[in-house]
Amino acid sequence: MIRDDIKAAQIAAMKAGDKDSRSAITLIQSAIKNRDIEARTGKAPDSDDALVVEVLQKMVKQRRESIEMFSKGGRQELADAEAREVAVIERFLPAVMTEAETAAAIEAIKAEIGAAGMKDMGRVMAELKTRHAANLDMAKASAAVKAALS
Known part of the structure:
Protein backbone atom coordinates (compact mmCIF):
# COMPACT_ATOMS: atom_id res chain seq x y z
CA MET A 1 0.00 0.00 0.00
CA ILE A 2 1.09 3.52 -0.71
CA ARG A 3 0.44 4.59 2.90
CA ASP A 4 3.00 2.06 4.10
CA ASP A 5 5.55 3.34 1.58
CA ILE A 6 4.96 6.90 2.79
CA LYS A 7 5.40 5.91 6.43
CA ALA A 8 8.60 4.00 5.64
CA ALA A 9 9.93 6.96 3.66
CA GLN A 10 9.21 9.28 6.58
CA ILE A 11 11.16 7.06 8.95
CA ALA A 12 14.05 6.84 6.47
CA ALA A 13 14.07 10.64 6.01
CA MET A 14 14.11 11.16 9.77
CA LYS A 15 17.02 8.74 10.19
CA ALA A 16 18.93 10.35 7.32
CA GLY A 17 18.27 13.88 8.58
CA ASP A 18 16.67 14.87 5.27
CA LYS A 19 14.59 17.86 6.36
CA ASP A 20 13.14 18.60 2.91
CA SER A 21 11.81 15.08 2.41
CA ARG A 22 10.61 14.81 6.00
CA SER A 23 8.61 18.03 5.81
CA ALA A 24 7.10 17.11 2.42
CA ILE A 25 6.12 13.67 3.69
CA THR A 26 4.56 15.22 6.78
CA LEU A 27 2.47 17.43 4.48
CA ILE A 28 1.46 14.35 2.48
CA GLN A 29 0.35 12.52 5.62
CA SER A 30 -1.58 15.55 6.80
CA ALA A 31 -3.39 15.87 3.47
CA ILE A 32 -4.24 12.16 3.49
CA LYS A 33 -5.58 12.41 7.04
CA ASN A 34 -7.76 15.39 6.02
CA ARG A 35 -9.06 13.40 3.04
CA ASP A 36 -9.84 10.46 5.33
CA ILE A 37 -11.94 12.76 7.48
CA GLU A 38 -13.76 14.09 4.41
CA ALA A 39 -14.37 10.52 3.20
CA ARG A 40 -16.26 9.71 6.39
CA THR A 41 -19.07 12.05 5.40
CA GLY A 42 -18.94 11.72 1.62
CA LYS A 43 -18.34 8.97 -0.89
CA ALA A 44 -14.96 7.34 -0.38
CA PRO A 45 -13.02 5.92 -3.34
CA ASP A 46 -13.19 2.16 -3.85
CA SER A 47 -9.67 1.46 -2.65
CA ASP A 48 -7.35 3.09 -0.16
CA ASP A 49 -4.63 3.49 -2.79
CA ALA A 50 -7.09 5.35 -5.03
CA LEU A 51 -7.75 7.81 -2.20
CA VAL A 52 -4.04 8.35 -1.60
CA VAL A 53 -3.28 8.76 -5.32
CA GLU A 54 -6.10 11.29 -5.60
CA VAL A 55 -4.60 13.32 -2.74
CA LEU A 56 -1.08 13.12 -4.16
CA GLN A 57 -2.22 14.19 -7.64
CA LYS A 58 -4.02 17.17 -6.15
CA MET A 59 -0.92 18.14 -4.16
CA VAL A 60 1.30 17.95 -7.26
CA LYS A 61 -1.15 20.08 -9.25
CA GLN A 62 -1.26 22.72 -6.49
CA ARG A 63 2.50 22.87 -6.27
CA ARG A 64 2.96 23.14 -10.04
CA GLU A 65 0.58 26.10 -10.04
CA SER A 66 2.58 27.63 -7.19
CA ILE A 67 5.85 27.10 -9.06
CA GLU A 68 4.41 28.94 -12.05
CA MET A 69 3.20 31.82 -9.89
CA PHE A 70 6.48 32.12 -7.97
CA SER A 71 8.49 32.05 -11.20
CA LYS A 72 6.36 34.81 -12.69
CA GLY A 73 6.72 36.81 -9.48
CA GLY A 74 10.49 36.53 -9.43
CA ARG A 75 10.63 34.34 -6.32
CA GLN A 76 12.82 31.55 -7.66
CA GLU A 77 13.85 30.29 -4.20
CA LEU A 78 10.19 29.60 -3.38
CA ALA A 79 9.66 27.96 -6.79
CA ASP A 80 12.67 25.73 -6.12
CA ALA A 81 11.27 24.73 -2.71
CA GLU A 82 7.95 23.78 -4.32
CA ALA A 83 9.79 21.82 -7.02
CA ARG A 84 11.61 19.82 -4.33
CA GLU A 85 8.25 19.01 -2.73
CA VAL A 86 6.87 17.89 -6.10
CA ALA A 87 9.84 15.53 -6.50
CA VAL A 88 9.14 13.95 -3.10
CA ILE A 89 5.40 13.61 -3.77
CA GLU A 90 5.93 12.08 -7.21
CA ARG A 91 8.01 9.28 -5.67
CA PHE A 92 4.77 7.82 -4.31
CA LEU A 93 2.64 8.20 -7.44
CA PRO A 94 2.26 5.29 -9.87
CA ALA A 95 3.98 5.68 -13.23
CA VAL A 96 2.05 7.93 -15.62
CA MET A 97 0.87 6.42 -18.90
CA THR A 98 2.73 7.51 -22.02
Missing part, protein backbone atom coordinates in the same frame (compact mmCIF):
# COMPACT_ATOMS: atom_id res chain seq x y z
CA GLU A 99 0.93 9.20 -24.91
CA ALA A 100 0.95 5.94 -26.86
CA GLU A 101 -0.51 3.99 -23.93
CA THR A 102 -3.13 6.70 -23.41
CA ALA A 103 -4.10 6.61 -27.09
CA ALA A 104 -4.35 2.82 -27.00
CA ALA A 105 -6.56 2.93 -23.89
CA ILE A 106 -8.81 5.55 -25.52
CA GLU A 107 -9.14 3.50 -28.70
CA ALA A 108 -9.98 0.36 -26.71
CA ILE A 109 -12.68 2.18 -24.75
CA LYS A 110 -14.02 3.81 -27.93
CA ALA A 111 -14.38 0.41 -29.59
CA GLU A 112 -15.83 -1.20 -26.49
CA ILE A 113 -18.62 1.34 -25.91
CA GLY A 114 -19.14 2.18 -29.59
CA ALA A 115 -18.23 5.85 -29.29
CA ALA A 116 -18.59 7.63 -32.62
CA GLY A 117 -18.43 11.35 -32.04
CA MET A 118 -18.13 14.21 -29.59
CA LYS A 119 -21.49 13.37 -28.04
CA ASP A 120 -19.86 10.27 -26.54
CA MET A 121 -16.95 12.16 -24.97
CA GLY A 122 -18.46 12.09 -21.47
CA ARG A 123 -18.94 8.32 -21.57
CA VAL A 124 -15.38 7.75 -22.82
CA MET A 125 -13.92 10.09 -20.18
CA ALA A 126 -15.93 8.42 -17.40
CA GLU A 127 -14.74 4.97 -18.42
CA LEU A 128 -11.16 6.21 -18.81
CA LYS A 129 -11.26 7.71 -15.31
CA THR A 130 -12.72 4.52 -13.86
CA ARG A 131 -9.99 2.34 -15.37
CA HIS A 132 -6.90 4.56 -15.40
CA ALA A 133 -7.36 7.49 -13.01
CA ALA A 134 -4.26 6.62 -11.00
CA ASN A 135 -1.92 6.47 -14.00
CA LEU A 136 -3.33 9.25 -16.13
CA ASP A 137 -3.27 13.02 -16.25
CA MET A 138 -6.96 13.64 -16.89
CA ALA A 139 -6.38 17.11 -18.38
CA LYS A 140 -4.12 15.67 -21.08
CA ALA A 141 -6.45 12.71 -21.51
CA SER A 142 -9.36 15.06 -22.16
CA ALA A 143 -7.51 16.65 -25.07
CA ALA A 144 -6.57 13.20 -26.41
CA VAL A 145 -10.17 11.97 -26.20
CA LYS A 146 -11.39 15.11 -27.95
CA ALA A 147 -8.86 14.57 -30.75
CA ALA A 148 -9.77 10.87 -31.04
CA LEU A 149 -13.50 11.56 -31.27
CA SER A 150 -13.41 14.46 -33.70
Whole structure:
Protein backbone atom coordinates (compact mmCIF):
# COMPACT_ATOMS: atom_id res chain seq x y z
CA MET A 1 0.00 0.00 0.00
CA ILE A 2 1.09 3.52 -0.71
CA ARG A 3 0.44 4.59 2.90
CA ASP A 4 3.00 2.06 4.10
CA ASP A 5 5.55 3.34 1.58
CA ILE A 6 4.96 6.90 2.79
CA LYS A 7 5.40 5.91 6.43
CA ALA A 8 8.60 4.00 5.64
CA ALA A 9 9.93 6.96 3.66
CA GLN A 10 9.21 9.28 6.58
CA ILE A 11 11.16 7.06 8.95
CA ALA A 12 14.05 6.84 6.47
CA ALA A 13 14.07 10.64 6.01
CA MET A 14 14.11 11.16 9.77
CA LYS A 15 17.02 8.74 10.19
CA ALA A 16 18.93 10.35 7.32
CA GLY A 17 18.27 13.88 8.58
CA ASP A 18 16.67 14.87 5.27
CA LYS A 19 14.59 17.86 6.36
CA ASP A 20 13.14 18.60 2.91
CA SER A 21 11.81 15.08 2.41
CA ARG A 22 10.61 14.81 6.00
CA SER A 23 8.61 18.03 5.81
CA ALA A 24 7.10 17.11 2.42
CA ILE A 25 6.12 13.67 3.69
CA THR A 26 4.56 15.22 6.78
CA LEU A 27 2.47 17.43 4.48
CA ILE A 28 1.46 14.35 2.48
CA GLN A 29 0.35 12.52 5.62
CA SER A 30 -1.58 15.55 6.80
CA ALA A 31 -3.39 15.87 3.47
CA ILE A 32 -4.24 12.16 3.49
CA LYS A 33 -5.58 12.41 7.04
CA ASN A 34 -7.76 15.39 6.02
CA ARG A 35 -9.06 13.40 3.04
CA ASP A 36 -9.84 10.46 5.33
CA ILE A 37 -11.94 12.76 7.48
CA GLU A 38 -13.76 14.09 4.41
CA ALA A 39 -14.37 10.52 3.20
CA ARG A 40 -16.26 9.71 6.39
CA THR A 41 -19.07 12.05 5.40
CA GLY A 42 -18.94 11.72 1.62
CA LYS A 43 -18.34 8.97 -0.89
CA ALA A 44 -14.96 7.34 -0.38
CA PRO A 45 -13.02 5.92 -3.34
CA ASP A 46 -13.19 2.16 -3.85
CA SER A 47 -9.67 1.46 -2.65
CA ASP A 48 -7.35 3.09 -0.16
CA ASP A 49 -4.63 3.49 -2.79
CA ALA A 50 -7.09 5.35 -5.03
CA LEU A 51 -7.75 7.81 -2.20
CA VAL A 52 -4.04 8.35 -1.60
CA VAL A 53 -3.28 8.76 -5.32
CA GLU A 54 -6.10 11.29 -5.60
CA VAL A 55 -4.60 13.32 -2.74
CA LEU A 56 -1.08 13.12 -4.16
CA GLN A 57 -2.22 14.19 -7.64
CA LYS A 58 -4.02 17.17 -6.15
CA MET A 59 -0.92 18.14 -4.16
CA VAL A 60 1.30 17.95 -7.26
CA LYS A 61 -1.15 20.08 -9.25
CA GLN A 62 -1.26 22.72 -6.49
CA ARG A 63 2.50 22.87 -6.27
CA ARG A 64 2.96 23.14 -10.04
CA GLU A 65 0.58 26.10 -10.04
CA SER A 66 2.58 27.63 -7.19
CA ILE A 67 5.85 27.10 -9.06
CA GLU A 68 4.41 28.94 -12.05
CA MET A 69 3.20 31.82 -9.89
CA PHE A 70 6.48 32.12 -7.97
CA SER A 71 8.49 32.05 -11.20
CA LYS A 72 6.36 34.81 -12.69
CA GLY A 73 6.72 36.81 -9.48
CA GLY A 74 10.49 36.53 -9.43
CA ARG A 75 10.63 34.34 -6.32
CA GLN A 76 12.82 31.55 -7.66
CA GLU A 77 13.85 30.29 -4.20
CA LEU A 78 10.19 29.60 -3.38
CA ALA A 79 9.66 27.96 -6.79
CA ASP A 80 12.67 25.73 -6.12
CA ALA A 81 11.27 24.73 -2.71
CA GLU A 82 7.95 23.78 -4.32
CA ALA A 83 9.79 21.82 -7.02
CA ARG A 84 11.61 19.82 -4.33
CA GLU A 85 8.25 19.01 -2.73
CA VAL A 86 6.87 17.89 -6.10
CA ALA A 87 9.84 15.53 -6.50
CA VAL A 88 9.14 13.95 -3.10
CA ILE A 89 5.40 13.61 -3.77
CA GLU A 90 5.93 12.08 -7.21
CA ARG A 91 8.01 9.28 -5.67
CA PHE A 92 4.77 7.82 -4.31
CA LEU A 93 2.64 8.20 -7.44
CA PRO A 94 2.26 5.29 -9.87
CA ALA A 95 3.98 5.68 -13.23
CA VAL A 96 2.05 7.93 -15.62
CA MET A 97 0.87 6.42 -18.90
CA THR A 98 2.73 7.51 -22.02
CA GLU A 99 0.93 9.20 -24.91
CA ALA A 100 0.95 5.94 -26.86
CA GLU A 101 -0.51 3.99 -23.93
CA THR A 102 -3.13 6.70 -23.41
CA ALA A 103 -4.10 6.61 -27.09
CA ALA A 104 -4.35 2.82 -27.00
CA ALA A 105 -6.56 2.93 -23.89
CA ILE A 106 -8.81 5.55 -25.52
CA GLU A 107 -9.14 3.50 -28.70
CA ALA A 108 -9.98 0.36 -26.71
CA ILE A 109 -12.68 2.18 -24.75
CA LYS A 110 -14.02 3.81 -27.93
CA ALA A 111 -14.38 0.41 -29.59
CA GLU A 112 -15.83 -1.20 -26.49
CA ILE A 113 -18.62 1.34 -25.91
CA GLY A 114 -19.14 2.18 -29.59
CA ALA A 115 -18.23 5.85 -29.29
CA ALA A 116 -18.59 7.63 -32.62
CA GLY A 117 -18.43 11.35 -32.04
CA MET A 118 -18.13 14.21 -29.59
CA LYS A 119 -21.49 13.37 -28.04
CA ASP A 120 -19.86 10.27 -26.54
CA MET A 121 -16.95 12.16 -24.97
CA GLY A 122 -18.46 12.09 -21.47
CA ARG A 123 -18.94 8.32 -21.57
CA VAL A 124 -15.38 7.75 -22.82
CA MET A 125 -13.92 10.09 -20.18
CA ALA A 126 -15.93 8.42 -17.40
CA GLU A 127 -14.74 4.97 -18.42
CA LEU A 128 -11.16 6.21 -18.81
CA LYS A 129 -11.26 7.71 -15.31
CA THR A 130 -12.72 4.52 -13.86
CA ARG A 131 -9.99 2.34 -15.37
CA HIS A 132 -6.90 4.56 -15.40
CA ALA A 133 -7.36 7.49 -13.01
CA ALA A 134 -4.26 6.62 -11.00
CA ASN A 135 -1.92 6.47 -14.00
CA LEU A 136 -3.33 9.25 -16.13
CA ASP A 137 -3.27 13.02 -16.25
CA MET A 138 -6.96 13.64 -16.89
CA ALA A 139 -6.38 17.11 -18.38
CA LYS A 140 -4.12 15.67 -21.08
CA ALA A 141 -6.45 12.71 -21.51
CA SER A 142 -9.36 15.06 -22.16
CA ALA A 143 -7.51 16.65 -25.07
CA ALA A 144 -6.57 13.20 -26.41
CA VAL A 145 -10.17 11.97 -26.20
CA LYS A 146 -11.39 15.11 -27.95
CA ALA A 147 -8.86 14.57 -30.75
CA ALA A 148 -9.77 10.87 -31.04
CA LEU A 149 -13.50 11.56 -31.27
CA SER A 150 -13.41 14.46 -33.70
